Amino acid sequence: METGSTQTAENATPEPVWTGLPPGLLRMRRLLLVVWLGLLTVAVGVLLGVFAGPGWALFALLPLAVAGWGWRMLGRNWHSWRYAERADDLLISRGVLWREETVVPYGRMQLVEVTSGPVERHFGLASVQLHTAAAATDACIPGLDPAEAERLRDRLTELGEARSAGL
Numbered sequence: 001m002e003t004g005s006t007q008t009a010e011n012a013t014p015e016p017v018w019t020g021l022p023p024g025l026l027r028m029r030r031l032l033l034v035v036w037l038g039l040l041t042v043a044v045g046v047l048l049g050v051f052a053g054p055g056w057a058l059f060a061l062l063p064l065a066v067a068g069w070g071w072r073m074l075g076r077n078w079h080s081w082r083y084a085e086r087a088d089d090l091l092i093s094r095g096v097l098w099r100e101e102t103v104v105p106y107g108r109m110q111l112v113e114v115t116s117g118p119v120e121r122h123f124g125l126a127s128v129q130l131h132t133a134a135a136a137t138d139a140c141i142p143g144l145d146p147a148e149a150e151r152l153r154d155r156l157t158e159l160g161e162a163r164s165a166g167l
Helices: 023-051 056-080 118-122 146-165
Strands: 082-085 089-094 100-105 109-115 126-132 139-144
Touching (some): 109 146
Antiparallel strands (some): 089 100, 126 139
């Protein structure tokens, strides 16, 4: 006879199937980082070179160091984002140092919208924004393929209507 708290296969909750974000989001964020910090590097180098002397222009290398650090941090942040659709709720997990997992019950969803700004559209990306009655549980899944974002919106809306009708 076994002792201890062992779960049987019947009582075990299945592990959710997690979906990560597409690599297009990482490419977009890294390109924006390089463009903005590249422009800052040139501006600082020129301004310091003209007004303070060529030796001071070396301080323009600081934004390049920040770009290298930011490149790595963007990769770690991108790897931390994932979501899973379960029978009764949607899970969204993110965070590198502080992990945050948001559980959004389908029956509590009031509005599901797909948004895509000009930069996101250029990269072929869209975000799904979930609104619930409690503002603290609003959630967002950024950087999805537009077709996946629309599929997710339609599925969540359908499940939300079915769950709220049963309340």
